[in-house]
Amino acid sequence: xxxxxxxxxLSTALVAPGLAYAQDLTIKAQIATYNGPNTFFAIYVxxxxxxxxxxxxxxxxxxxxxxxxxNWVRGISAAGGNIxxxxxxxxxxxxxxxxxxxxxxxxxxAGYQIHVDSAVENGGEYxxxxxxxxxxxxxxxxxxxxxxxxxxxxxx
Numbered sequence: 001x002x003x004x005x006x007x008x009x010l011s012t013a014l015v016a017p018g019l020a021y022a023q024d025l026t027i028k029a030q031i032a033t034y035n036g037p038n039t040f041f042a043i044y045v046x047x048x049x050x051x052x053x054x055x056x057x058x059x060x061x062x063x064x065x066x067x068x069x070x071n072w073v074r075g076i077s078a079a080g081g082n083i084x085x086x087x088x089x090x091x092x093x094x095x096x097x098x099x100x101x102x103x104x105x106x107x108x109x110a111g112y113q114i115h116v117d118s119a120v121e122n123g124g125e126y127x128x129x130x131x132x133x134x135x136x137x138x139x140x141x142x143x144x145x146x147x148x149x150x151x152x153x154x155x156x
Contacts, residue, residue: 022102025156027056029097029116029130032150034123038090039148040065041118041129042072043099048111052079056101056114060090068119071127108156109135118148 031039040060045053052075058066066073076083091097103112112134119125126147132138132154142153 021105023105023108023156025056025101025103025154027099027101027114028153028155029059029091029099030150030152031091031093031095031097032145032148033094034120034148036093036123037121038092039118039120040069040090041116041149042066042069043114043116044072044075045103045107045134046075046113046115052076053107053112055083056086057097057099058083058087059097061087062090065119065121068125069117069127070125071115072117103134107134114152114154116145116149116152118145120148124148 027043029041029043038060040062041058042055043057044055047053052072055072055076060066114132114134115128116130117125117127118129124147126145126149129147129149130143130145130152132143132152134154138154140153140155142151144151
């Protein structure tokens with residue numbers, strides 16, 4: 001009996017962590033065609049109550065422009081001011097940025113949403129340029145944007 005209990009405990013310890021691991025996401029942001037400087041934007045996640053959860057990617061490494069990404073900045077400020085995502089270069093008109101990220105499986109179909117804020121130097125600012133509920137039904141679906149990010153596709 002003790003051997004059986006030990007075997008079950010060991011097998012559970014080896015299998016259970018795999019059940020709680022993260023879901024891999026591929027996020028494709030298609031930038032609209034326009035004349036002007038490159039787009040900078042933030043891709044971030046909000047909780048079911050609408051509050052900020054985490055940053056997945058920031059396009060544009062010059063922090064002086066981050067203030068133009070209003071909703072994202074408001075969220076990270078409320079969360080203590082730490083940028084917890086990855087950043088890279090801003091993205092030119094007509095280009096597509098592909099980002100790979102991981103989220104906890106428990107966030108899927110649980111009311112979480114992916115948001116994109118976008119802006120261009122000396123151009124417009126678009127808070128919630130694209131908002132997509134993080135659901136299995138939305139995997140692979142393209143959501144249209146209202147600003148510099150023309151559309152967003154999240155696949156998991």
